[in-house]
Amino acid sequence: MARIPLAVPDLTGNEARYLQECITSTYVSSVGPFVDRFESLVAEASGARGAVAVSSGTCGLHAALVALGVGSGDLVIVPSLTFIASANAVAHCGAAPWLMDVDPLTWNLDPKVLEEHLSRETRLHQDGTVIHRSSGRRVAAVMAVHTLGLPADMEPILASARARGLPVIADAAAALGSWHRGRPVGALEADLSVFSFNGNKTVTCGGGGAVVGEDAGLLNLVRHLTTTARQGSHYDHDRVGFNYRMTNLQAAVGCAQMERLEPFVAAKRRIRRRYDQAFADLAGVVSPFPDPADSVGACWFSGFVMERGDPDGVERLRNGLQQMGIDARPFWKPIHLQPPYRDAPCSAQPVSEALWWRVVTLPCGTGLPPEDQERVILAARKLLTA
């Protein structure tokens, strides 16, 4: 029987035609009509005023952090349960992540943990900077992550940050198409939000990213930073910039993908719902991924959380599914457990440590046929009830 992959991109729309247009026109680099169109499509779909297309989500996070003033020696608050790129972008600035635990109901940065640690462990310097008491380092920003495409609870996060004059960046890598309390993800008032269009995302450019926001000045700064900080048509550069712009080739694929954002996200949600229904009677054995009432998530990945057993047992289950031709995968190991960040300041992590190894992700590509999803469900149920 054929293997069922975790997710494969659906490139059956206008992707090939738009790529051919790039080649015929010779506009293959970072100047071209598809880049402008892609930026408009992403801004509109995310509910943001503007977008800057970049070469990856990681590059977008890096440029956004620099634009928000993060620099060498600073700390940036980041939830520990995230993909390592969130922390790497901070480290690329010469800063370090200050790792905080997540809310068990959303798997996103816990606003209570954030407020508690900011209150207890920082002081306000007379020049208005927030200082981490024990290290003496400046806290320069808060990064929320919309894990699995589910928006973080932004209101209390923004309140804690704004009360101290801290900018807020959202790592919205997989969250295009999601909503929180009636607002689309790009309109949740983070200073800047960053999407990824990597090959495994719901909408892909092969690789790519976009930084969105409301403040035109800030977006212009991001654009400037990502285009080598070049001024005018001569070789004048006013600071150390980056070559982070998206190419017309990437944007051509992205435009074709954006044309199908709605059906793609609808398919992701349908797949999530089906898994949740299929395992609902196994309460106590597995639990579903978070689905809080005040959000409509983009359901980037789907699967379940093992409610019993140990890490070896969960690994055996994933291996069992793999042997049955089903691409079940593990989830992110928290950042504080990763060697490059072992010394980073860190809150207690009871939630992330109890959670990450119990997560099993299941095939959830937008083109997953219902009969393949049934095969996944039958296989998982067989192992779970054995």
Ligand SMILES: Cc1ncc(COP(=O)(O)O)c(C=O)c1O
């Ligand atoms: C939460 C999160 N942040 C950042 C990234 C990095 O995006 P990219 O792979 O486009 O650099 C990803 C990619 O999977 C992600 O899931």
